[in-house]
Amino acid sequence: MNREFDRKTAVVTGACGAVGAEVVTALAARGAAVTAVDRDGRGLCELVERLQRGGLRVAGRQVDIASGPAVESLVDQVEREVGPIDIVVNAADLVRTGSAVGLTEDDWSQSFAVNAHAVFHLSRAAAARMVPRRGGAIVTVAGAAVGQQAGLAAYAASKAAATAYAHGLAAEVARYGVQCSVVSPGRPEAPVLRPVADHMTHASVVVSAVLTALAGHVDGTAVGA
Secondary structure, three states: OOOOOOOOEEEEEOOOOHHHHHHHHHHHHOOOEEEEEEOOHHHHHHHHHHHHHOOOOEEEEEOOOOOHHHHHHHHHHHHHHOOOOOEEEEOOOOOOOEOOOOOOHHHHHHHHHHHHHHHHHHHHHHHHHHHHHOOEEEEEEOOOOOOOOOOEHHHHHHHHHHHHHHHHHHHHHHHHOEEEEEEOOOOOOOHHHOOHHHHHHHHHHHHHHHHHHHHHHHOOOOOOO
């Protein structure tokens, strides 16, 4: 068994989504102590119980990652109870479909809350602790390549904001040995937009890209974004 993340502490958001669940599983199977984060308490319990039965080190935290104070509390607790955070994967994903002129304010604000604000809150909190330690890795699952596809304006805009922030963060923290990478999936993370089997295949591809992005962290090499 590949144990490349032995003695690493990881936090993964969107843990109940197809991508998030596979990222949690992949990191834990490779030796990391993983804190799986999601707003879906029931789904989180099912995921954590299943992985723990398999002997993996996984804990679940039901957190509103759109809340800055809640994220700060989460990071403090993980560092206190599990250990210094080495790896963060921003995998939370919300797709609100609808025409650009027909989107409600709630559609827009919720898209930014999950897809952009949450990335800012967790990345900032983690980087602030990683920089003094001169090491760590933050991976953000960015927006899919939707091009000019109708009905995804809020999704595309919020993911673009998250990507811009991640690149800006990478430019600042790379010199401190902190790796900040962006993984761009091929399509949106939403079962309603494609068949379930294709959805799961897509998740596996994204997870592979996340593991590749983290490869530089294993030997202490910061690769930027």
